């Protein structure tokens with residue numbers, strides 16, 4: 498009998514990258530075993546994402562990248578949607594109900610395009626260089642608070658135990674890493690009670706804990 502050999506999935510990740518963390522949670526929730534390839538975003542002042550080898554894999558020079566089913570995917574949202582569409586077991590990350598699905602994508606997008614880009618390593622590097630380190634705090638606090646306010650508002654309407662109702666969805670995979678990053682940047686999280694409550698529900702779930710930066714092979718206290 499002929500057997501088709503399917504290679505083990507490979508995730509290019511950095512322990513502290515919130516975008517990689519989203520995908521790590523999805524892989525855990527879907528019980529997908531994978532090989533972890535660390536990409537040090539800060540190494541040699543430039544970072545391994547700028548190497549020729551990595552740029553060939555992702556011209557945008559960012560993690561995560563996921564190799565799965567013999568395809569290479571970038572961008573956490575399509576990666577997570579692909580996993581959900583091809584693996585129907587485990588948590589359903591995109592609800593069947595079209596309204597819930599849209600709300601879930603809104604929350605993911607508020608964080609994906611409305612918050613994370615402003616705190617991205619290459620953006621902060623440029624802010625430091627062109628505006629000075631003092632301005633960095635104002636920049637981060639302005640954009641993170643603007644985005645988190647919008648998330649807190651939509652949660653008033655969508656929340657159950659988690660971001661959208663009582664089942665874990667893609668929105669939750671975006672929330673937990675973003676809260677961690679906001680705390681690192683010393684955002685006052687006490688003004689976001691719904692985000693805090695939902696984050697506390699989620700952060701101790703085993704599949705989330707195993708995806709946490711502190712549990713990754715490249716974890717470094719920096």
Ligand SMILES: N[C@@H](CCC(=O)N[C@@H](CS)C(=O)NCC(=O)O)C(=O)O
Nearest residue numbers: 514515516559560572573617618619
């Ligand atoms: N929209 C992309 C964003 C990817 C991204 O910005 N990744 C960050 C880490 S969270 C990165 O690799 N940054 C490298 C850099 O800024 O040089 C996604 O969701 O995957």
